[in-house]
Amino acid sequence: MKIMLKLVVASILVLVQAGGCGLIFETPPFPQNVPTPTPHVELQTLPRNARVRTKYVHPVWGPGEIYVWELPGLTPSDLDSAYMGERGNPLGTVLEGTEVTIVDYAWSEADQEFWVRIRAPGVPEGWIFLSELELTP
Amino acid sequence: MPDPGNALDYHRYAYVRFNPLKYTDPSGFDPIDAAWEQEFYRVHGRAPTDQDRRDRFFSILFPGSGPDGSWTRADWVNYHARREGLWRGSETWPGAPPAGLDRFVAHLQRLASYYAPGEENLYAQAIGFIWGGVPLGHAIFAAWQMATNPGAAWAQYEPLFEGTANWKPALVDDLNPSHHYAGLFYMGYFFGPAVGYVSNWLRDGPLSDPSIPDLNLGYIAVSHGAMLYDGIISPAEVGSAVLYALDVRPGLWAGDSPGLRVPWYYFQPWAR
Numbered sequence: 001m002k003i004m005l006k007l008v009v010a011s012i013l014v015l016v017q018a019g020g021c022g023l024i025f026e027t028p029p030f031p032q033n034v035p036t037p038t039p040h041v042e043l044q045t046l047p048r049n050a051r052v053r054t055k056y057v058h059p060v061w062g063p064g065e066i067y068v069w070e071l072p073g074l075t076p077s078d079l080d081s082a083y084m085g086e087r088g089n090p091l092g093t094v095l096e097g098t099e100v101t102i103v104d105y106a107w108s109e110a111d112q113e114f115w116v117r118i119r120a121p122g123v124p125e126g127w128i129f130l131s132e133l134e135l136t137p
Numbered sequence: 138m139p140d141p142g143n144a145l146d147y148h149r150y151a152y153v154r155f156n157p158l159k160y161t162d163p164s165g166f167d168p169i170d171a172a173w174e175q176e177f178y179r180v181h182g183r184a185p186t187d188q189d190r191r192d193r194f195f196s197i198l199f200p201g202s203g204p205d206g207s208w209t210r211a212d213w214v215n216y217h218a219r220r221e222g223l224w225r226g227s228e229t230w231p232g233a234p235p236a237g238l239d240r241f242v243a244h245l246q247r248l249a250s251y252y253a254p255g256e257e258n259l260y261a262q263a264i265g266f267i268w269g270g271v272p273l274g275h276a277i278f279a280a281w282q283m284a285t286n287p288g289a290a291w292a293q294y295e296p297l298f299e300g301t302a303n304w305k306p307a308l309v310d311d312l313n314p315s316h317h318y319a320g321l322f323y324m325g326y327f328f329g330p331a332v333g334y335v336s337n338w339l340r341d342g343p344l345s346d347p348s349i350p351d352l353n354l355g356y357i358a359v360s361h362g363a364m365l366y367d368g369i370i371s372p373a374e375v376g377s378a379v380l381y382a383l384d385v386r387p388g389l390w391a392g393d394s395p396g397l398r399v400p401w402y403y404f405q406p407w408a409r
Contacts, residue, residue: 056218059211060202061231064219087312090236090300093229129227 039114042135043105050118050133054096065093068126072106072115085110092123105130167259168197168251187273191294192216194267195223197251198244198297199230206232226298226313237302238384241268241315242376244299249372257365260372261326268319270296276327283320284340305385308357310350318379321355325362333359357382 042048057063070088085108094100103125104117114130167173169190177185185193195216200206222228226236234240245264252260265271265279272279272294296316301309308314325333337355341348361378364370370378 056215058202058215058231061215064215065229066222067227067229089312132222132227 037107039105039107040130043102043114043116043130046105047101047103047119049136050100050102050116051136052094052096052098052100052120052128053132053134057096063096065095066128066132068092068094068118068120068123068128070126072117072127073108073111073113074106087127091126094118094120094123094128099136100133102133166251166253167256168193168248168263187294190273191224191267192220194248194263195297198247198267200232202232224295224297226300235302236298236300238299238304238380239302241299242380244297245376245379246373249375252372254371257368257372258326260375261323261362261365264319264375265323266294268296268299268315269323270294270316271320271323276323280324280328284336303385304383306350308350308354308383310348310354314350314354317351317354318358318383321358322362322365325359325364326366327362329366330359330363333362354383 052066054063067090070091071086073085073087098120100118100120102116102118106115106117106127107113108115111129115127116130116133117125117127118133119125169185173193174185177189196208196212201208201212203209203212216223219228223230229236234243244267248263248267249260262271262273266273269283271283296313296319298313299315301312301314304314310317321333321337324336328336334356337352337359341351341355361370361375361382364378365372365375
């Protein structure tokens with residue numbers, strides 16, 4: 001009987017909260033209303049040149065590739081589900097070491113990072129994390 | 138074996154005591170079994186963390202550059218240099234199928250090959266862990282954390298990014314729907330279809346912001362989890378069930394398939 005009672009209680013707990021009843025528990029899953037930080041001084045004059053940071057060159061596969069996204073990862077429209085910001089679709093990839101031009105920037109609350117819009121050869125203009133780049137003169 | 142003196146054994150989903158970690162690995166093929174943990178300790182001089190377990194799972198899901206997809210030292214260096222970006226989908230992994238449903242299915246099937254009959258609970262837990270960001274541990278506590286503060290769980294263990302290519306649009310709510318599938322699959326397996334369906338409805342239905350794609354996907358995922366628990370599909374068939382129910386391309390499945398063997402009470406009108 002005691003075990004059955006525990007089972008019932010456990011089920012109720014799951015039912016109540018697995019619904020993500022944010023109505024009951026005020027624990028927003030994402031940082032919200034965080035002031036946008038001051039943009040890096042390097043971004044205040046655009047366009048400017050940069051290079052995709054090379055993390056490692058694999059002896060068989062060569063340099064890595066990173067996705068270029070349609071949208072910057074801003075606050076997701078559905079906080080209950082979209083755990084990352086809205087990025088749209090991947091437009092293609094750029095190889096590490098590629099020279100690019102930064103033409104715009106945006107702060108993403110979802111990622112707590114700056115995104116930058118880049119022009120790069122072989123891929124439509126799109127967005128990547130600023131942290132993927134090293135700025136060049 | 139059910140114990141006639143224990144009331145929990147008469148409840149199908151209480152049979153695992155909502156505690157996936159309690160169960161051992163009879164086959165020894167579990168990718169994070171005791172043998173692997175001991176070997177890890179021998180090499181690193183410490184017990185593996187959950188992050189180490191995630192790294193281990195990644196090396197199983199994605200082929201390396203060595204013979205037969207084995208991982209070389211260079212692959213591990215490459216992985217550690219890009220780990221964060223690989224998990225959150227900003228970086229690509231050479232040799233992997235393109236991001237999308239095909240890659241998700243390929244990963245489910247690679248993972249399934251590590252589990253023998255009788256280890257379905259370990260497989261279900263791994264799915265929740267890898268794609269759902271479900272913390273390892275007691276299922277009730279894990280479900281609680283997922284529901285009350287998924288952001289905290291995901292900040293620590295972001296679900297593996299798989300993309301949306303070839304997913305039925307009616308099932309896609311964001312750019313990585315596999316995380317939603319995995320969370321509800323976990324609920325369906327460890328808590329059963331009734332609790333799973335109601336949780337899904339509460340989570341994305343009228344009590345929350347209605348999200349029809351997530352509702353649709355959640356029902357299918359709960360069904361699949363419960364079907365795995367009931368032995369209607371095996372771990373090796375979960376990938377096929379996903380293809381059958383979630384793939385936008387028609388005609389992938391014909392004749393006998395896990396999807397066609399779904400009993401009437403596994404309500405999934407969107408699967409066809």
